[in-house]
Amino acid sequence: MKHPLRALLLFVLSLCLILIGLPALSQPQPQPLLVDKSSEISVAATSTSLLEQGQHFYQQGQYENAIATWQTALDTPTIHASEQAAIWAYLALAYQKTGQWEAGERAITNSLASLDRLPQNSERARLMAQTLNAQGQLAFTQGRTETALQAWQQTTQIYQDLDYQPGITGSLINQSRALETIGHYRRACQSLLNAINLTEQSCDFSHSDTAPNKIIQAFEQESDNTLKILGLRSLGNVMRLTGQLPEAQQLLKQSVTLANSQEKPHQKLLSLLSLGKTEQALYEQAAYRYSQTSLPRDEAALKTHAENALAHYINTQEIAQALVKEHPDLFSQTVIQQFTLLVNLHLGQFSQGLFPQLRLQLQTQLLTVKRLPSLAPNRTNLYTQINLAKSYIALQKSPETTIRPSATEIFDLLSQVQQQAVAINDTDAQSYALGTLGGLYEQSAKQPHSDAKLLQQAQILTTKALELAQSTDHIAYQWQWQLGRIYAAQQSTDQAINYYQAAADSLQTLRQDLVAIESGAQFSFRDTVEPLYRELVALRLNQTKASIPSQDNLLQAIKDIDALQLTELENFLSCNLTQTIALSEPQVDTSTAIIYPIILSDQVAVIVRLPQSDELQFHSVSIPKTEVGQILTQLRQQTENRYRSTIFLERSGQVYDWLIRPFETVLTQQQIHTLVFVSDGALRNVPMAVLYNGERFLIEDYSIALSPGLQLPASKPLSQIQLDAIAFGLSDIRPDFEPHKGFAPLTNVETELAAIKTQVPSRQFLNQDFTTPNLQTLGDSDRSPVVHLATHGQFSSDPNETFLLAWDQRITLNDFGQILQNQTTSDTTNIELLILSACKTASGDNRATLGLAGVAIQAGARSTIASLWFVDDQSTAALMTRLYEILGNPTKQLTRAEVLRQAQLDLLHTPGYQGPFYWAPYVLVGNWS
Template structure:
């Protein structure tokens, strides 16, 4: 469990993420005990600590509520140190909110949502402005108290905001002035851990200005003219850390100093400092969150020196360390999570690239068994990355424990798995056959070219009116399927399971085309984020009971309008007729409370939800619209399901038939890919884009009929429903109507 989770449990007695809950803490908690003893100082301290802990969990609004309470009490009792601390924490909370909005704005801009991007950026700047006010108030108190440590803390917190809010040369000058003041304050501090980290932070602030949506300093190099000053600060940090015998801060100082030499291409010195940083981190169990960084740095240096074997070993050490601290660094702090794309994702991908590309002579001359073993290691590495990606997205480590670490046995199922791995300049495509045979092929296009091709494919595919052109569908088919066509035929494969990477998750594989037929006409198709999260169990007779929820009326949620779904009543009727043992909750009856009540009263192996659903870049943008004009996030749905499923069988299938993910938003598609796991279900039926048409009812009804009456598995049942629509001809033969539906997770 992350340290902030433990803090919440101690202070509050329970972890509460429910903004609807008025009194989240249990009577015996530290906070409630302070209240009962009328210990105002204790209450202020507990509220402040609780606010900080919730900020680190990414629950910024909850954090702000607690911190504002703490500040109010500190003001009432005129306790200036607590006021300064609460103000500083409020600044951090608003700064973290801003960082999230900048990231969401960047993602919206990348997929063409310009208006949304501008609104999010404006929101981010407002939050940054609020943060700056709080930091300045904290600084004022620190100055009146002659608190040098508080002053440098406030100034260091302010400086990145001047970066992000800068619109003129005056703002840049303000940043430089604040940096110089913080630097002068550094010399007034006694040797301490705080002084070490302040020196490191001052050095980091000399790095080139990063885009507002990024936070990680680990991959940026210093400008040559500022490098000597950064080197001096880091060397000073090392000396202080050594004098006070603080291994954790010493590890960071040594590691970052090593990075400077890495940037200079002075690899011998860089390696020496990186190894010293590793040794320092190993002296302190709490320093493991830095250990993986220096193992990664060591791997990069070995790679640049041409020492492939040593580099692979160092990368594997970094990943092994990550695996041991995953619950802390990927779920403990949303601020840390912002660094995921910069400091976790590359470690896995660089190792995979090295194994697949690093020693071509070895790979070409190796025996087939050796090549297969190497590919199996690569697939295992990527499985680890997929788990880490989902944990980063949903922020929930416990839910995403692998249910099948050995991966699914495909021998008796006539199922092949196609895995894609997007690297910098090309993409690996790996076929896994039932007999264990593996085949590796390459897409010789860089990441951006692939993105453009897939976005064009999605735009053309989603058109309900323009003549359909299969050219892009054939191009992607040639990437992913054609190289394996003979092997698939010889193995008599009937089902293809895709474990796709990045932007490839947004591709509806059913619509790929070989020049004669769509892929769905030849194979049943499923997708899963990783086989280690797939529990391959077929539906049983006991599974035929469904809770069917739907929204037919227009809704307004947070000022945003959602159109009426005129065909949902038809869909709900079709599902309940196919599964007579069903209960329906329509419109006003579809509420969070009624959902929990029904699931608590009756076991429903199938949950069918026909309402607006969106999958966005962040979990905050991923939700379903309920009948009470409210958002039900996937995280909340998971908590509802798991709160009543502890003594029952898990949900077999959750169907979300009116979902949409934006074209080009591969992170949103990651959320869709992980929906079954996060919602506490073995599998999901979901859509990549929204269709307000009677065809959704037809697809749903025929899907369930295929499962129940024709004894098909889920992938086969969806294929039958899609082909029925395709063969009906007319407008419904367009892929726009039948292609977006996916079986995710357990396809049996």
């Protein structure tokens, strides 16, 4: 090297130059950017002095002074080409900070031109990495994320060739920011794990208690503290966005602690902001759980998380106030973030009673927001303002609040954002601004006596937004859906359906990319996926004024509901489902009818597929969704009574009239013996066996099975299987053992297991032998086709609240999947029938049967028999004894569904057990043959 001293000096300068941006406040979310710190560039003493001065100005937020100083350095007569390349790269970053985008681009061009005059060696390579890094940051701040990603990928390759680990780590972190912004969370996570050499670590942390600790330990090996803070925060953000909130919380807390110990207030602010968002997400999760359960613990959790989020946001504002000179936009961004939380709390179903000062806090924060200075035009600030506009619109939607900005204020704000986005050529921000403005017009058009031109303007703006987002699915689906709603409001049903279908297709593409770790990340299932599909189905079923939709629309409606349920299951399980076969294929026997009840906003629609007809049957009942929910809730409550009440018979008769009575004749004509329900919504928590025609229950006329969707794992008929069982039972409860607290002994479990042994060959594990290591035998190659678990358990829409009770622990759904990870897909080792006795669905949880289906899928079970509520274990023992008597009789050759039906009928006709409480809760999920 020609100038070793000057190279060392510039190397030190480069190590000190760390440029950081602020994360946007919602999706898509650009993150802080790391500038490389590795260039060893020879530089004259005068240039070095000027570079140091420029660096000082830059760190103080005096960007114009930094630019002037570095420009002076360029005029040094003896300046070398390598020095020019470095200074131009620094200038590009300073121009980016001041919004001088064209000057920044010219600076990058000049830096690359200087590099062209240098010989190919390691010095030039390091300098090229620095320039590409600056180019990536400039592009990223303007919203050109793909360009930024390409630049950072090249940067990583250069550092890998140089074997320079800090550069590799920093550039991989930058890559993860870009990947996160365009919705590729799995790749973003893997990039971060690669940065700390955890290439074998899965990005799904939910199955491992040690994963966050392992990652923290890996980051501890990094010598640069800023890289540690950035990396922990980045991975914490990815975990938050993929719904792994406890793991995100752990990583972000560590990032805050490290930033605090290193006295890095800017880094601490950014990590606190991310931690606040995580607490806000935990609040929203707890609020949903509380709406389902009404449990005091969930109420306490939502209050705690909301208070934590608020405290973090207030803390960030205090830090931002102290950093206002260096980072003038930070305070505005943190104020707006707190405002969005207060809006969410204000509009929340339960928040008013929990936060008595909330209204006053919101009014005060709104005044503060309105006094904020204008924000500089960059991507972070554009999204900050778009989120502010969305909060304003949410306040406008609420009829219960008088705290709302005017439509004019929102219009002016979004128009300004759109103009700024055009100025920096950020097409994604332009799309968001125009689409959000289109949504404002759509909302205004719903007001009484509104002008029809409002919908036309909404259509124009949303179409423009979609044109700008065509290549970006996570943006495009929003405007496709919005256009669907707009065309539906204009009575253009065909066009509306086309746009709804396009939105569903875009979501499908997103799901394919995200499903490996997704549990609520890029889009909220409850708020986005479900209403989109239901609105699409409603359009198909109501497309014409004819009372019966076309066969094509009925078939498409079935496919839409199937896609909805499949997405819900995969969202719940965070995985792709295994090999399946469609129910419409020839495997469906000639005596089985498939029934698809669909709950829509104003009707219950029922579609029936018969085995000997290509024509789908259809019937609908006009009834508001809220009334449907009330009737189903009452029916579920009444089925848990030990005696048949009048209201139970009335409600079960009503549901029979919705689902079965319109098809009685055709079911009889085609000699149907089995009904398979692809149930929807709250219907999944009601056992179809109790439907009552005024004389008989449905179970007295038909075998019944439930399917989570159109597709099921392939299976063999029971008559072709050599039956033997492996049975686990828990009759005793360990005193003072935390996992067993709240559960009573199951005194008849031993009787239940003894009865199994008398009917089919079986291996049994009771009490102290019912442990997780022994349960892992289910994953061995000699697995039995029938697996019986007689223990307390719960099915819930929360995977962490779905569990089975073993002697040594409470086995959650994720634990269950982990325990069975050695299972194979060989036909000889599949669980053909999984039987879960003494379990129940979570109280008040309309999606609780997701947990039941989840356990079945995690076990690899072809069919599952379980109970929807906890039943007296004496009657359970009686039913299971009869069930295994039938299973063990090779001459009967009955289907799975018929085996369960016969056992239930025996109980139904046994004195003392005739109430629905005893025989109704047992359901068969999966294959019925």
